[in-house]
Amino acid sequence: MKIRFEPMSEVTYHTYLPTAIEDYAAEKVKAGTWVEAEAIERSTTEFRQLLPDGRASKDNYLFSLVDESTAELVGMMWFHVVEKKQGRTAFIYDFSVDARHQGKGYGRQAMVALEQVARRMNIKVIGLHVFAHNKRAIALYETSGYVTTDLHMEKRLD
Numbered sequence: 001m002k003i004r005f006e007p008m009s010e011v012t013y014h015t016y017l018p019t020a021i022e023d024y025a026a027e028k029v030k031a032g033t034w035v036e037a038e039a040i041e042r043s044t045t046e047f048r049q050l051l052p053d054g055r056a057s058k059d060n061y062l063f064s065l066v067d068e069s070t071a072e073l074v075g076m077m078w079f080h081v082v083e084k085k086q087g088r089t090a091f092i093y094d095f096s097v098d099a100r101h102q103g104k105g106y107g108r109q110a111m112v113a114l115e116q117v118a119r120r121m122n123i124k125v126i127g128l129h130v131f132a133h134n135k136r137a138i139a140l141y142e143t144s145g146y147v148t149t150d151l152h153m154e155k156r157l158d
Contacts, residue, residue, distance in 0.1 A: 087124030
């Protein structure tokens with residue numbers, strides 16, 4: 001199995017966006033950083049700020065992840081590129097493998113493919129955020145060579 005990155009089509013983007021907004025809102029609620037009553041509105045606002053021109057937003061790259069052997073869409077990845085002191089830096093805003101394709105190695109293959117794409121774009125550093133409750137993603141990133149650079153903690157006094 002090998003993953004190929006394809007620029008996300010407009011049709012796929014319009015299917016992706018509402019689901020991504022809902023999923024992000026749910027993750028923020030689960031993490032305890034947002035309350036449910038305002039989560040969708042806050043998530044929508046963040047997506048509008050990050051992608052003001054949709055998939056054509058400057059320095060943002062939205063890809064469909066395609067299994068080369070079957071040509072089936074198995075997931076997606078979105079990252080943003082900026083210039084920093086350490087060189088061109090990509091930040092992964094969203095990455096997912098469709099539920100029916102999870103546990104088959106697509107996530108690991110996508111991380112390998114991302115590095116190939118990043119090297120072609122002269123990207124020197126790839127960063128990301130992962131929710132602390134997402135143990136599966138944390139394990140994937142750690143075994144892919146990512147290291148923790150910041151750690152936010154809190155204690156609820158309910």
